[in-house]
Amino acid sequence: MNLAKRLIFFLLTLAALAGVGLGTYFLTGPSSPAQAASEDREQNNVKNESAGVSHGHGDEASTAAGKARKHNGHKDDGDAPDEEMDHEAGSPDSPLKGGGHAAHKHREPDAICPEHNVPEAEDALCNSERVPLMRAGEGMKVRLAFSGAAEKVGIATVLPLPADKAGATWPGQVVFNRNRLARLSSLSAGTVQRVMARLGGHVQKGTLLAEIAAPEAAGLKGELAAAESRRALAETVYLREKDLLSRGITSRHEFHQAEAEFREAQSAATRARQQARDYGLSGNGSTLQVRAPFAGTVVERTAVPGEAVAPGTHLFTLADLSTLWIEISAPEDALPEVQPGRGVMASFPGLPGRTFQGKIFWIAPALDERTRMLKALAEIDNREGVLRSGLFGDIRPAGRMAIGNLAVPAEALQSINGQPYVFVRLADDLFELRRVTPSRRTTGSVFIPEGVGPRDEIVSVQAFALKSEVLRARLGASCADH
Ligand SMILES: [Zn+2]
Known part of the structure; x- marks a missing residue:
């Protein structure tokens, strides 16, 4: 090494220490008449690397030096030919793989990454340290090696399903x-006289549905009358005994007996009245009335006028x-x-x-x-x-019906540093790493209330391959440039 070369080396080292960074020196290489050739080389590299996922270190430096190295240094010259060959061979096993660790640098926050052709601020591969900073719904871009890469790796997408269509039903x-269902039957033998209720008709509580001529009903009526008169008699006896007791004429024992008989007659009469009412006994004594026990709809009607019925014969179903x-x-x-x-x-x-x-x-x-x-x-x-x-x-x-709650296949959800993401396809070779907020899981599905829309093409197969690219980019960032 002659003295001039040593001097150049020394000056460049000083420049590096002044803030450019030592790595930049290797990336930019020495300024020389070969610069033009180097620029050509970069053109080639950009073209080559569009056929391979390449990633590098995101650097927020916006110094002039940063801009310069952006322009100049894209690749370690020594690696480029090998990669070229790799790309030409197609690397069928991992077409996602491409580009080395060293990559371009950034000019401005809104600059377009020449390697990935996406805004650098959104470049998940060159700016991977921003990945953990994303909030739900935010995304960064992942440009694949070449347009057929996704297909080669077997990446497939699905649209998220509305939550009501996903998961177990x-x-x-x-x-x-059945708490509001009544099967109405005839309680007595007889003949259906009239049917007022029509099938499907809505009725109020107590509405008369049918009348049944029931000879037995006459007997029931007689029983009721007998019970009523027994009760009246027992009451008379009871009141008389009570009066006698107050005057000391009757014994307490006799009074209590009269009282007991009265109570018994009273409850017997009550039972008879209740029975008559249950049967739907009407005023004329031989007609049973069938009434709606609650408001509802006649959902079944088997009662036919003129038909003989036995106790228990079904007449209507009211619901x-x-x-x-x-x-x-x-x-x-x-x-x-x-x-x-x-x-x-x-x-x-x-x-x-x-x-x-x-x-x-x-x-x-x-x-x-x-x-x-x-x-x-x-x-x-x-x-x-x-x-x-x-x-x-x-x-x-x-709970699954929350608005905007979409579900994706469980395998679409990827975790980077413990945070959940999905990949959304934007173009053939362009994907978005999207931060999401998953909620509950069912067998095979994850519900994502925040972060995906119904038209997002979610990578459901080989999402892991894309995640690996992002992880590899982060790894590359830490080992190539520090
Ligand atoms: Zn990039």
Whole structure:
């Protein structure tokens, strides 16, 4: 080494110590007449590296020197030919791999990275130290080696699913609310005289539905009359004994006996009246009236005028349809979610685009031994009257319906330094590393209330390969430039 060269070396070292950094010297190389050639070289490098994911160290330096080295030093000259060969060979095993650790430097915060053709501030590979600083919904770009790289590695994307379509749903079937269901039968033998209720008709509590001519009803009426007169007699005796007792004419024992008989006659008469009322005994003594026990809809009508009926013959089914039940069959692993009071949302293939709210109120004490399913009942609102008993639907916990809550496959979620990210495809060879806020997980899905939109193409296969690139860039940053 002659003296002139030593001097140049010394001066450059001084410059490095003055703030350019020693690494820059190696990146920029000595200023020389070969600069023009070096520029050409850089052009080539940029072209080559667009065929390979390259990454380097993000550096916020905005000094003139930084700008200069940006311009000049893109690559360690010694490495470039090898990489070129690598790229030409295609590296089929890892087409993502490319570019060495040393890479370009930055000019300005809004400058475009010549290597990755993305704004440097958003360059996850050159500016990877910014990755942990992102907030939910923010993203940084990851440019792949070449446009076919994603395909070569097997990267595939999916659109996030609305939460109501993702995750486990439980099959359910609509049934009548059995607390508000009445099967009305004839309580006595007789003949259906008149039927007032029509099928599907809404009736108020106490509405007369049918009349049945029942000879037995006459007997019932007689029994009621007898009970009433016994009671009246017993009352008379009781009052008389009470009077005699007060005057000391009768014994206390006799008074108590009269009192007991009166009480008994009184309750017998009450029972007879109740029975007559239950039977629907009407004023004329031989006609039984069938009345609605509550407001509801006549969902079944078998009563036919003129038909003979026996005690217990079914006449109507009355249901209050303002609420219905859903019989849910939940799998074992849903046990934590199937809780009394838990809100559920129900949707039905037969009623597309609509969901109905309900609440679980009963859970079977045991799993079904054969199916291993847990039965539960939810009451569901049906004031609009669109639901029908027998409908099959999909039931899920209500919490999953939060607006904007989307779900992605579990394998799409990647963790970098313990923080959650997904990759979103922006172009064939361009991906965004997106910080997200996942919420709950179900089998195979993660719910992401913040950070992804319904049109984001989420990398669901080989997201790990992209993550590895980002990690490798960070690693490179720390070993190449310090
Ligand atoms: Zn870059």
